[in-house]
Amino acid sequence: MSRLLELTSRLSESIPADEVARIVVDQAVAAIGAVTALMWKVDDPSTHAVLVGATGNEPGVLERYARIPLEPWLPMADAILRCEPLFFPSRADFRQRYEIAERQVQVSERFHDLSYACLPLVVQGRAVGGVALVFPHPHDFEADERMFLTVLAHHAAQALERAILFEREKTAQAHLERVKQLTAALSSAATLEEIAALATQVGAQALDLAAAAVWSTDEHGDLRLLGSYRTREQVIASVRHIAADSTLPLAQVARERRPLYHERESDVPAEHPGIADAMGRGDAFRSYAMLPLVRGDHTLGVMGFSADRPRRFAPSERALMSSVAEHCADALARARLYDDARRMERRLQSVLERLPIGIFVARPPSGTLVFANHAVTHIWRTDAFPTSVEERCRILKLTFPDGRPIPRDELPMVRALKGEVVDGIEARIERQDGTSGAVQVSAAPVLKDDGSVELAVATFVDVTAEKAALAAADEAGREKDRFLAMLGHELRNPLAPIVTALDLMRLHGAGELERERAVIERQARHLVRLVDDLLEVSRSVHGGLRLERAPIELAVVAADAVEAAGPLIEERQQTLTVSVPSAGLVVDADRGRLAQVVTNLLKNASTYTPHGGQVVLSAHADGAHVTLEVADNGTGIGPDLLPRIFDPFIQGPQGLDRRQGGLGLGLAIARQLIASHDGTIEARSEGPERGTTIIVKLPCRPASSPADAASHDPAQPTARSIGRRVLLVEDNPDAAMLLASALTLAGHDVRTAGDGPSALTLVGSYVPDIALLDVGLPVMDGYELAGQLRRLPGLEKTPLVALTGYARGGDRERALASGFNEHVAKPVPLRDLLDLVDRLSSAGPGDRP
Numbered sequence: 115m116s117r118l119l120e121l122t123s124r125l126s127e128s129i130p131a132d133e134v135a136r137i138v139v140d141q142a143v144a145a146i147g148a149v150t151a152l153m154w155k156v157d158d159p160s161t162h163a164v165l166v167g168a169t170g171n172e173p174g175v176l177e178r179y180a181r182i183p184l185e186p187w188l189p190m191a192d193a194i195l196r197c198e199p200l201f202f203p204s205r206a207d208f209r210q211r212y213e214i215a216e217r218q219v220q221v222s223e224r225f226h227d228l229s230y231a232c233l234p235l236v237v238q239g240r241a242v243g244g245v246a247l248v249f250p251h252p253h254d255f256e257a258d259e260r261m262f263l264t265v266l267a268h269h270a271a272q273a274l275e276r277a278i279l280f281e282r283e284k285t286a287q288a289h290l291e292r293v294k295q296l297t298a299a300l301s302s303a304a305t306l307e308e309i310a311a312l313a314t315q316v317g318a319q320a321l322d323l324a325a326a327a328v329w330s331t332d333e334h335g336d337l338r339l340l341g342s343y344r345t346r347e348q349v350i351a352s353v354r355h356i357a358a359d360s361t362l363p364l365a366q367v368a369r370e371r372r373p374l375y376h377e378r379e380s381d382v383p384a385e386h387p388g389i390a391d392a393m394g395r396g397d398a399f400r401s402y403a404m405l406p407l408v409r410g411d412h413t414l415g416v417m418g419f420s421a422d423r424p425r426r427f428a429p430s431e432r433a434l435m436s437s438v439a440e441h442c443a444d445a446l447a448r449a450r451l452y453d454d455a456r457r458m459e460r461r462l463q464s465v466l467e468r469l470p471i472g473i474f475v476a477r478p479p480s481g482t483l484v485f486a487n488h489a490v491t492h493i494w495r496t497d498a499f500p501t502s503v504e505e506r507c508r509i510l511k512l513t514f515p516d517g518r519p520i521p522r523d524e525l526p527m528v529r530a531l532k533g534e535v536v537d538g539i540e541a542r543i544e545r546q547d548g549t550s551g552a553v554q555v556s557a558a559p560v561l562k563d564d565g566s567v568e569l570a571v572a573t574f575v576d577v578t579a580e581k582a583a584l585a586a587a588d589e590a591g592r593e594k595d596r597f598l599a600m601l602g603h604e605l606r607n608p609l610a611p612i613v614t615a616l617d618l619m620r621l622h623g624a625g626e627l628e629r630e631r632a633v634i635e636r637q638a639r640h641l642v643r644l645v646d647d648l649l650e651v652s653r654s655v656h657g658g659l660r661l662e663r664a665p666i667e668l669a670v671v672a673a674d675a676v677e678a679a680g681p682l683i684e685e686r687q688q689t690l691t692v693s694v695p696s697a698g699l700v701v702d703a704d705r706g707r708l709a710q711v712v713t714n715l716l717k718n719a720s721t722y723t724p725h726g727g728q729v730v731l732s733a734h735a736d737g738a739h740v741t742l743e744v745a746d747n748g749t750g751i752g753p754d755l756l757p758r759i760f761d762p763f764i765q766g767p768q769g770l771d772r773r774q775g776g777l778g779l780g781l782a783i784a785r786q787l788i789a790s791h792d793g794t795i796e797a798r799s800e801g802p803e804r805g806t807t808i809i810v811k812l813p814c815r816p817a818s819s820p821a822d823a824a825s826h827d828p829a830q831p832t833a834r835s836i837g838r839r840v841l842l843v844e845d846n847p848d849a850a851m852l853l854a855s856a857l858t859l860a861g862h863d864v865r866t867a868g869d870g871p872s873a874l875t876l877v878g879s880y881v882p883d884i885a886l887l888d889v890g891l892p893v894m895d896g897y898e899l900a901g902q903l904r905r906l907p908g909l910e911k912t913p914l915v916a917l918t919g920y921a922r923g924g925d926r927e928r929a930l931a932s933g934f935n936e937h938v939a940k941p942v943p944l945r946d947l948l949d950l951v952d953r954l955s956s957a958g959p960g961d962r963p
Contacts, residue, residue: 125273131155134277135167138245138270143169145266146259148231148247152179155243155274156194160184161424163194163244170248187212193232194241199264202230204252229253233263235271243274257869257892261845264892286430290580292320293437294554298538300445301556301573306330309449310341313442317419318343320438321431324400324422325349328407328442329356329364330415337364337416345420349392362386367404367416373436377401378424393420401425405435407443410468414446444469452560472553472574478531478567493553493576496546511544515552526557530570533559540577551578661704661790665815668699668733668740675712676731683720683729690716693732699740702815703791711787714780715744715808722806723748739793740814745807751799759797760785781808788812837861838955841882843873843899844917845891853886853947860948870894874902881908884955889918889929897932904933913954917947 124137139151150170154163165180184191189212193200202208205228229252235243245267255263296316303309314326327342327350335358342350356365363386367374376382379399382389393400402420406413417439427435447465466473472490476483491497513519522528526536536557543551557572672694683690701708712731719729723746733742751759760781781797788795793812799805840862844850847868854864865880867873869892873885885903889896896916903909916929916937929937935954938947 125269128276128280129273131166131274131277131281134270134273136169138266138273139167139169142245142247142263142266145262146247147249149250150175150248152246153243153270154179154182154190154194154245155278156184156241157181161426163191166243189230190232190244190246193234194244197234197236197239197241199234199260199267200230200232201255201260203254204229227252229255231255231263233267235267235274237271237275242271242278245270257845260892282430288320292316293434293441294538296438296441297554297575298556300441302535302537302558303445303449306446306449307341309442309445311343313417313438313445314341314343317417317435317438317442321419321434323419325420327353327418328415329353329368329418330446331358331368331413334358335368335413337368340415352388352392363389364404364416364418367406368413371406371408371413373403373405373432375401375403375427375432377426397424399424401427403427403432403435405439407439407446409443409447410465412447412465414443414450417442444471472576474527474572474574476527476531476570476572478570481527481531481570484569489576490574493551493574494543494545495549512555513542513544515540515542517542526555527570527572530557530559530572531567533561533567535559536572551576552581553577661707663702663704663791665700665702666705666708667697668701668742669694669696671701671703671705671708671712672731672733672742674705674709675716678709678713679716679720682717686720686723686725686727688720688723688726689728691728691730691732693730694742695733699733699735700815701740701791701812703812707787708791711784711810712742712744714784715810718780719744719746719748719806719808722746735814736811738814739811742810742812743807745805747805749806750802750804751797751806752802756797756799760795784808784810837863838883838951839881840864840951840955841873841877841880841885842866843868843870843885843887843891843896845869845888857948857951860951862951868892870896870899870902873899874906877903877906877909882912884913884915884951886915886917886951887934889916897928900933915950915954 125134129137135153135155139153142148142151148170150168152168152171153166155166156162157164162181162183165176165182168176168179182188182191184195186192186195189200189202189208192212202211208228208230229249231247231249233245233247234241235245247263296312299312299316300309303312310328310330314328318324318326325343325345327345328340329337330340332338337356337358339350339354353362353364356362358365358368363374363376376389376393378401379393379395382393393402400420400422401424402418404416404418407415407417417435419435447469451465466485466487469487470489472493473485473487474483474490475485512525520541526539529536534557536555538554538556541553541555543553545551554575554577555572557570559567560569560571562568672692676690676692680690716729716731723729728747730743730745732745733740735741785795788810791812793810795808795810798807798809837860840857842850842854842857842864844853844866845868850866850868854866857864865876865882867876871893873887887896887899891899894902896918900914900916903912903914913935914933916932916934918925918929918937918939926937936950938950
């Protein structure tokens with residue numbers, strides 16, 4: 115257990131995939147006596163798995179298994195494809211099932227016999243990797259060992275998924291940075307060849323591809339190689355010049371102006387066998403992508419990328435290719451237009467108008483405006499710009515990112531008019547509509563033959579949205595880190611007294627343990643409340659809230675809430691004033707859910723009110739609505755926090771001791787529940803130390819009869835009926851023992867099993883009236899067991915109850931679809947469980963064979 119806790123702690127950190135692999139294989143070998151361990155990550159596309167870590171292997175093994183195909187003849191691949199662990203107690207078991215793989219497995223000859231375990235790393239039903247373990251002798255995998263390996267694989271899968279997502283995020287950030295660098299670099303590229311060299315190098319390096327190339331169309335529409343990066347000479351020789359009417363894919367892309375992706379040899383059309391010869395065959399095939407370089411109505415060329423193996427280009431990679439191609443096309447268009455500027459001024463202006471980048475063209479010496487495209491007016495939210503430099507500077511209001519004005523002599527356009535090149539500086543702008551934005555500015559002179567400046571060109575890329583997205587992502591990351599730190603604190607706080615109380619009980623022996631038991635009970639309930647809050651928010655976000663609404667007096671709900679929150683208010687020696695009419699405020703509501711809201715509001719008010727403070731609960735009719743208010747004279751809410759107070763995990767400032775505690779979910783749950791009742795909730799506060807008032811408005815419904823608003827108690831226990839035959843399948847021995855004892859004390863005949871096969875054997879001689887099945891069982895899960903029980907004679911209609919710790923959205927629906935009659939989340943109160951057994955098992959023991 116200590117090793118598993120250590121492993122869980124280490125894997126909960128944000129670490130790379132190879133570090134996850136190192137921890138997993140080392141822990142697996144150390145914990146269960148394996149001689150070797152290997153861990154793979156499923157590649158993209160999901161046709162192979164790539165080795166990310168190993169230990170205990172002999173030379174040559176790592177190279178042999180560096181990349182394995184995901185095909186069912188190989189046991190590790192089979193486990194990944196099935197998303198199920200595979201165990202082989204001996205080499206004979208392995209050889210019998212995987213005859214082909216046995217001939218290819220490379221292990222040490224010093225072992226006479228071996229045993230194997232292949233564990234898929236599964237996240238939300240899909241495998242992200244796998245772990246293989248080899249033992250030096252025949253080895254029976256006991257249930258507890260399989261459970262350990264299952265838990266190990268679960269935590270390894272979660273850690274590997276986080277590492278993969280983190281790597282993808284880093285890749286996305288790197289892609290964005292590469293595009294920015296390319297934009298800046300291309301803005302100063304003077305020739306078509308320079309543009310091709312920059313675009314191919316940046317694109318290939320950003321995507322970690324083997325090679326890239328750019329072709330340009332000539333006046334006849336033929337494609338001619340403009341530049342390449344690490345492209346093989348044999349490929350260059352065959353595609354250096356391609357006719358416009360050629361049947362080759364490059365010409366097809368130029369004509370149809372649509373990208374083309376050949377990711378496997380099978381993607382290559384049969385009429386082009388020469389392509390496969392040039393790009394390789396089978397696993398040696400070099401996959402490639404070709405994208406048209408288009409601006410306006412003109413095809414400027416084609417850009418190609420190639421990998422050194424069959425590879426499916428992910429959507430993010432295709433998007434980056436398109437972005438690089440777009441920027442390359444922009445640059446090619448500018449270069450061509452600059453070359454023909456004197457002869458093709460009108461055509462130049464037409465193309466520049468279509469560019470998404472803002473462009474200014476000015477003439478020295480005074481900087482008279484020659485051209486400003488539509489993107490510029492869009493960036494500054496204005497209709498047009500004056501031609502004079504002074505008036506234009508007044509309107510543009512270009513400043514440094516920190517808000518300091520840029521001196522006139524340092525403005526990019528002014529510097530370009532003097533012959534300087536300004537390469538991609540960041541600036542802040544004040545738009546004409548009063549808003550501010552961020553732009554990336556580049557500027558360069560267009561020189562005459564004598565070296566003097568003929569024109570100056572400045573480009574503006576609006577990066578406002580990108581910077582806002584990055585800022586939001588940074589804030590989200592900080593919010594997540596704060597929440598994780600707070601969650602760790604909240605879960606450790608109740609665990610500490612639980613452990614201490616257990617130690618005290620051990621020291622006391624059989625003496626008086628009531629005080630320690632009470633501590634354990636309080637802290638355990640606190641943990642359950644924390645988990646319930648998290649699940650409640652998850653259900654509300656995913657639309658999983660279920661309400662049982664009926665007319666009820668608000669006074670009944672208020673009484674329930676006061677009863678639940680009263681101990682906390684009394685403990686803090688606060689004064690609670692209740693002003694809720696006993697009749698006349700009828701609402702159509704779920705009594706328990708609405709009482710949960712009011713309880714949360716009362717406890718929240720008490721928590722943030724000092725000892726001896728005041729809390730007021732009041733309600734009154736308000737036209738067609740009923741208004742309920744919870745007010746306090748506590749710490750209040752600052753104006754910066756007030757708009758977000760109902761968001762999940764948002765709390766007021768707390769000290770290092772976190773005396774107020776909680777996860778910041780109470781008000782978020784309250785908002786969702788009130789919205790589900792067609793009501794509204796808002797918070798008002800005049801600021802810190804000025805108290806807080808929470809106002810709830812619900813539609814008013816007049817009671818049609820006294821029974822409509824009756825304060826019936828849905829929690830009243832039902833009358834106990836005769837004993838039942840109960841089958842309990844639970845792999846946790848302690849939980850099984852306690853539940854069986856409780857059910858036996860209630861008069862039921864209980865039989866227990868620790869897994870699915872044992873349960874199926876048991877029902878051969880014991881036919882239950884009802885079966886309580888854990889879902890997370892070894893060997894076969896509860897869903898599969900339920901299906902098999904349903905197919906047995908005499909058990910077709912036996913009530914089945916999923917007694918499980920899985921209580922996320924969709925778990926109940928999956929249980930019912932698998933043949934269960936009920937889905938009950940742990941921990942379930944004993945009285946509720948006994949009522950459920952009585953209600954579902956309508957036939958007594960005598961009615962069954």
